[in-house]
Amino acid sequence: MITKTTYGYSIYNKNIFLNIVFYDDYIVRFVYTKDDKLPESTPAIIAKQQKIPAELDGNAIKTDLFKILINEEDLKISIYDINNNLINKDKGINIDEIEIEKELLWEKGFYGLGEKYGWINKKGTDTVNWCSDVLGHSPVHSAVVKEYHTAIPFYIGLDSDKTYGIYYDNSFKTYFDFGKYKENVVRVKADGGILDYYFIYGEKVSDIVKNYSLLTGTMPLPRKDFLGYQQCRWSYENRKELMEVATRMRDENIPCDILYLDIDYMKDYKVFTVDSEKFDEFKEMNMKLKEMGFKLVVIIDPGVKQEGGYTVYDEGTKNDYFVKDALGKVYVGEVWPGDSVFPDFLRSEIREWWGNLHKGLIDDGVDGIWNDMNEPANFTTDTKTLPEDCIHLNDKGEKKTHDEIHNLYAMLEAQATYDGLRKLQKTRPFVLTRSAFSGTQRYAALWTGDNTSIWEHLESSMPMFMNLGLSGYSFIGGDVGGFLGDSNGELLARWTQLGVFTPLFRNHSVKDSIDQEPWCFGEEVLYNTRKYINLRYKLITYLYNLMRESSLTGQPVMRPLFYHYQNDEKTYDINNQFLFGENIMVCPITRPGYNNRLIYLPEGLWYDYWTQERIDGGRYIIREADINTLPIYIKAGTILPMDEAMDYIGQKEGKLEINIYTGNDGQYKLYLDDGISFNYENGIYSEVEIKVEESDEDIKIQTTVLKNEYQIPSFDINIIGLEDGKKVLLDRKEISKYDDSEFKIRF
Ligand code: GLC
Numbered sequence: 001m002i003t004k005t006t007y008g009y010s011i012y013n014k015n016i017f018l019n020i021v022f023y024d025d026y027i028v029r030f031v032y033t034k035d036d037k038l039p040e041s042t043p044a045i046i047a048k049q050q051k052i053p054a055e056l057d058g059n060a061i062k063t064d065l066f067k068i069l070i071n072e073e074d075l076k077i078s079i080y081d082i083n084n085n086l087i088n089k090d091k092g093i094n095i096d097e098i099e100i101e102k103e104l105l106w107e108k109g110f111y112g113l114g115e116k117y118g119w120i121n122k123k124g125t126d127t128v129n130w131c132s133d134v135l136g137h138s139p140v141h142s143a144v145v146k147e148y149h150t151a152i153p154f155y156i157g158l159d160s161d162k163t164y165g166i167y168y169d170n171s172f173k174t175y176f177d178f179g180k181y182k183e184n185v186v187r188v189k190a191d192g193g194i195l196d197y198y199f200i201y202g203e204k205v206s207d208i209v210k211n212y213s214l215l216t217g218t219m220p221l222p223r224k225d226f227l228g229y230q231q232c233r234w235s236y237e238n239r240k241e242l243m244e245v246a247t248r249m250r251d252e253n254i255p256c257d258i259l260y261l262d263i264d265y266m267k268d269y270k271v272f273t274v275d276s277e278k279f280d281e282f283k284e285m286n287m288k289l290k291e292m293g294f295k296l297v298v299i300i301d302p303g304v305k306q307e308g309g310y311t312v313y314d315e316g317t318k319n320d321y322f323v324k325d326a327l328g329k330v331y332v333g334e335v336w337p338g339d340s341v342f343p344d345f346l347r348s349e350i351r352e353w354w355g356n357l358h359k360g361l362i363d364d365g366v367d368g369i370w371n372d373m374n375e376p377a378n379f380t381t382d383t384k385t386l387p388e389d390c391i392h393l394n395d396k397g398e399k400k401t402h403d404e405i406h407n408l409y410a411m412l413e414a415q416a417t418y419d420g421l422r423k424l425q426k427t428r429p430f431v432l433t434r435s436a437f438s439g440t441q442r443y444a445a446l447w448t449g450d451n452t453s454i455w456e457h458l459e460s461s462m463p464m465f466m467n468l469g470l471s472g473y474s475f476i477g478g479d480v481g482g483f484l485g486d487s488n489g490e491l492l493a494r495w496t497q498l499g500v501f502t503p504l505f506r507n508h509s510v511k512d513s514i515d516q517e518p519w520c521f522g523e524e525v526l527y528n529t530r531k532y533i534n535l536r537y538k539l540i541t542y543l544y545n546l547m548r549e550s551s552l553t554g555q556p557v558m559r560p561l562f563y564h565y566q567n568d569e570k571t572y573d574i575n576n577q578f579l580f581g582e583n584i585m586v587c588p589i590t591r592p593g594y595n596n597r598l599i600y601l602p603e604g605l606w607y608d609y610w611t612q613e614r615i616d617g618g619r620y621i622i623r624e625a626d627i628n629t630l631p632i633y634i635k636a637g638t639i640l641p642m643d644e645a646m647d648y649i650g651q652k653e654g655k656l657e658i659n660i661y662t663g664n665d666g667q668y669k670l671y672l673d674d675g676i677s678f679n680y681e682n683g684i685y686s687e688v689e690i691k692v693e694e695s696d697e698d699i700k701i702q703t704t705v706l707k708n709e710y711q712i713p714s715f716d717i718n719i720i721g722l723e724d725g726k727k728v729l730l731d732r733k734e735i736s737k738y739d740d741s742e743f744k745i746r747f
Pocket residue numbers: 233234262263299372373434449450508509510
C-alpha cells in the first residue's frame with residue numbers, strides 16, 4: 001500500500017519501508033528502512049523536506065516533472081520524465097547489504113565522485129570512497145588506487161537529451177561500479193548504515209550540479225586576494241628563509257599574494273604553537289609581510305601531540321575531547337609529532353574549542369589555515385588511519401564507531417576551523433583542506449594532495465578537477481610543479497600555465513626535493529612563469545565573478561566541455577581541455593617536448609586568445625604551442641573583463657579593460673565588492689550589466705548599473721574582431737543611484 005506522508009509517500013512490504021521524500025521539485029529521496037522512522041541525514045545535507053505537488057495514480061507518483069513507478073512487491077522503482085522516457089530503473093535491492101543495483105540504460109557517461117584518478121568518464125570503472133592519505137598506502141597517485149583523500153558519493157549519468165544525479169547519503173565506506181563487473185548494471189554499496197539516496201533530476205548537466213548544490217550547499221564567496229598566486233614549500237624553515245622568498249617575489253616581479261608555512265614552523269610539531277627560535281618576532285614578521293602585500297597561511301593537522309604540560313593536550317584530556325579506542329581509552333596513534341591523539345570533531349563543543357584555539361595565530365596576524373592529514377592520517381596502523389572500531393560521541397551522547405565517522409572527519413574539522421575563524425577574523429575565512437566529504441565545500445577550499453612531479457600527474461589533474469567541479473567543489477587546485485620528487489623547468493612552466501586556470505593556484509613541493517619557485521630553473525622559465533602568473537592577475541576580476549556565481553548556484557569554475565555542449569557526444573571523453581566559465585577554453589600541453597597539440601573546438605565561432613584569429617568550431621585543429629604558449633580560445637560573444645597588472649590584489653585601484661569578442665550577441669553581469677569583508681552580505685556591492693547586440697550595420701553596447709553600493713572602476717572597452725565599416729553605438733543607461741564620476745567609459 002502506498003500512503004501519503006507530509007512530504008511524500010511511504011510504502012510497506014515484507015517488513016521493509018520505502019520512504020519517498022521530496023526536497024525540491026527536482027530532488028527526491030528514497031530511504032529503505034526496517035521501521036517507519038526517517039533516519040537522520042549525514043551533515044552533507046542542508047536542504048529541507050518540502051511539500052511538492054504530486055499525485056498518486058495507481059502505483060505511480062506523478063509530479064510536474066517526472067513520474068515514479070513503484071513495484072509494490074519488491075519496492076523497486078523506475079523514474080520516467082514528463083515525455084515518458086525512462087530515466088532510471090532499479091534492478092536489484094538488498095537492504096541487508098546496503099546495496100542497490102540500477103540498470104545501465106542509456107548513459108554514455110558517468111561523472112562526479114569528487115577527486116579520483118583516471119579519465120573523466122567513469123563508465124566501465126569502479127571506485128571506493130574512503131578518505132585516505134594516499135601516499136600512506138601507495139607510492140604514487142595512480143589509476144589502481146581507488147581510495148583518495150575525498151569521499152563524495154555522488155555521480156551524474158549523462159546523454160545528450162537526458163541526465164540525472166544520484167547522491168548516496170552514507171558516510172561509511174561506499175563502493176560504486178559503473179558497469180565494470182556486471183554488464184549494464186550500476187551498483188552502489190556501503191559497508192554500514194542504511195540505503196538512503198537522493199535522485200536529482202534536471203534536463204541539463206548544469207541543472208544537476210545546481211540541484212546537488214541545493215542539497216549539499218555551495219562554497220562561501222572567498223577573499224579575492226586568495227585567488228592570487230600562492231607559494232608554499234615543505235618547509236620554509238625560518239623567518240629569514242620566508243622573508244627571502246617574499247622579497248624575491250617582488251624583486252623578480254612575480255605577482256604573489258599568499259605564502260605558506262608547513263609543519264616546521266611549530267615547536268615539535270605541536271599544533272597552535274610557533275617555534276619562536278626559528279620564527280622570532282612572528283607577529284612583526286606578519287606585519288612586514290602584510291606591508292609587502294602578502295598574506296600568511298599556516299598548517300594545522302588534527303593530530304595533537306601526547307605530551308603532558310602542552311595546553312592543547314591538557315585541555316583536551318581534561319574535557320574528554322579525544323577519540324577513544326574500542327575499550328574506551330583515549331586512542332593514541334602516530335603522526336608528525338610522534339604519539340598523538342585525535343579531537344572528536346563530531347561534538348559541537350569540541351568543534352567550538354578547536355575553532356577558538358586559532359585565536360593566538362590570528363592575533364599574530366596569520367590570515368588562513370591549511371588543514372592537512374585530516375583523513376585522518378595515522379602512521380601506526382595498516383590502514384593508515386584510526387581503527388574502525390574507535391569510538392566517537394555525538395551531541396546526543398550516542399556512541400558512533402569510526403567506520404561511520406571516518407569520511408566525515410575532515411569536514412567536521414573544516415567546519416570547526418571555518419566557524420572559529422569567522423568569529424576571530426573580520427575578514428572572510430580561508431581554510432584549505434586535503435580530505436573532504438560531500439558538503440565540505442561550505443567550509444574549505446581543497447587541494448588534491450600529494451601528487452608527484454611527473455607529466456602524468458599534470459595531465460591527470462584535469463579530469464580530477466573537472467569531476468570535483470561537477471561534485472560541488474569549485475575552489476580547487478593541485479600542487480603546481482608537483483609535490484613528490486624533483487620538478488624541472490619545462491614541467492614547472494607547463495604546470496604553471498594550467499595553474500592559472502585553477503581557482504586555487506599554489507606551487508608546493510616536498511621536503512628535500514629541489515626548489516621549484518619560479519626563479520629556480522633559469523631565465524626562460526622565470527620569464528614564462530611570470531608571464532602566466534601575470535595573466536592570472538589580469539583574469540582576477542573575471543575569476544572572482546565566476547567564484548561569486550559558484551557561491552550562489554554551485555556552478556563550477558573549471559567545466560568539462562559537455563557542461564555547455566551536452567548534445568555533442570565528442571565532448572564526453574575530453575580529458576585534456578576544459579572551460580574556464582562558459583566561454584574560455586583552455587588546452588594545456590601536458591607532455592614533455594611537445595610544441596603543438598590537437599584541440600577540439602566545439603560548434604560556434606572561436607577566437608585564438610593570442611593571435612585573435614577567428615576560427616569556426618565543430619572540428620579538430622592543431623595548434624602550435626612552444627613553451628611560451630598555452631592554447632586558449634574565447635567564444636564569440638564573450639565579454640571579458642581584464643585587470644591591470646599588479647604585484648598583489650588590492651595594491652592599487654586599477655582600471656578594467658572590457659574586451660568584447662564580436663561575432664555573437666553577448667551579455668555579462670560584472671560583480672564588484674571589497675573582496676575581503678562580509679559587507680556584501682548586507683548588499684554592499686555593485687553590479688553592472690553589459691549587453692552587446694550585433695546587427696549587419698552596427699554593434700550596440702549597453703551598460704546598465706544594476707546596483708551601485710560599492711565603487712565601480714573606470715572601464716576601457718575594446719572591441720575585438722571588428723570588421724571594417726561597422727559602426728559602434730554606445731548606449732549608456734543610467735539608474736538613480738548611478739554616479740557619473742565613478743563610472744566612465746572611454747572609447
Ligand atoms: C602532507 C601534505 C603535504 C605537506 C606534508 C607536510 O604530505 O599533503 O602537502 O607538505 O604533509 O606537512
